[in-house]
Amino acid sequence: MVLGIIGILLSLAILITLAYRGVPVLIAAPAASLIALIFSGAPLLPAYTEIFMPAMANFVGSLFPVFLTGAIFGMLMTVTGYAKSIATSVTSLIGGRAAIAATVITSALMTYGGISLFVVAFVMYPLARELFRVADIPRRLIPATIALGIFTFTMTALPGTPQVQNIIPGQFFGTGSFAGALIGILGSLIILGFGMFWLEFRRRQLLRKGEHFSSRENDGEDANSAGMSNGSENSLPEPRNRFIPFLPLLTVFAVNFLCTLYIFPALDWSYLAEDKYGGVTLSSRAALWAVLVGITTAILVILVLNARHVQVLLKALGEGAKNSMFPVFSTASEVGYGAVVASVAAFALVRDSVFNMGANALITSVVTVSITAGLTGSSSGGMTIALNALGEQLRDMAAADGISMEAMHRLTAMAAGGLDTLPHSGAVVTLLIVCGLTHRQSYKDVAMITIVGPLLAVGLLVGAVSAGIL
Structure with missing residues (x-):
């Protein structure tokens, strides 16, 4: 058993090291899984084909539509000039x-409007670079500033956010994307307030030290020289009407809201009980379906508004579809790694230790999801791994403890958005590459914004819910 635990820890260290050195997760995750299996004495080939691959395939099968529509939506917002217009x-x-x-x-507007996190990073960097240059703010703060808008409260806390991190808990707790609205709003205010305080504090601190936008400490190659592209070279001119670009974002929110609270509950879903639908229930799919309908409707709005540019739009559709592949399969590969780790005997000891610590369901869920998100460097991957392994038990515990599923949904999602941005996180590595900066230059501030702020909010809110204040 001790050897198995060593294998889990060593596999994690290898996964972090490989990811940190730029090895794709599609390769790093199976390699790390191999180490865990060898130390546990489990058969290698059956574990890969019967555990790793099914877990990976299940994740893709469940959530690929969200990645696909999100990437297409983001590409269309970029090439139509809508994203740049919103920024302007x-x-x-x-x-x-x-x-x-x-x-x-x-x-934050773009992320809450349904655009993929990675797409927002590509879109925002050129604008942020120009804004920081004019205001003479050190460049090293750009990654943390963008991260506050895309990797924190709009990803997990704000009720109704169409990001996948807000959809996953609903599949286990039977809740919608607007679950725990008050908790989410309070958490968003805490995270945003802390983040803005830290960024302003650091701006003044660096300026007092004599550091400016063009200082040597900020030198680095930008996204273009690093070989990155968001398709802006094929963009249409910005629309003259400044309201039009906001319509797709408003569409995502409005359709998501209406489907979740009014349209879906009013429809007859009795046919879901048929065997061909696998016995799914509306409560387990409502969040996913509402977001899909919202983003798809927004895509149609963009296509109609720009119908005369059909060639550009068709190319953007293809580029968006291609852009969705790497993120979904990278995250799914991390889920496969988690499934392999969860299958070894040593994991049962870790799992039982978490459940035997005497905490209520909410604390147990938050701790478990935080740890797995930190292990995998992925909020969605870590949350999926934890809830696949323990979701049913957590739901039963919550019912016994008298904790609402809405609170479980919101705080579990928020917990996934904390330790997920440790140095090996693919999202962090990508953001730094886009900004042409290094971990040494910018990670300290990214960590304060994406780890300390969210953990502070989750800790305060878990305490308030457990004490019956919320």
């Missing part, structure tokens, strides 16, 4: 000197 509108409203606030708000 927000900047003109807030003022160029408020570069940090303008970057955070614009990033």
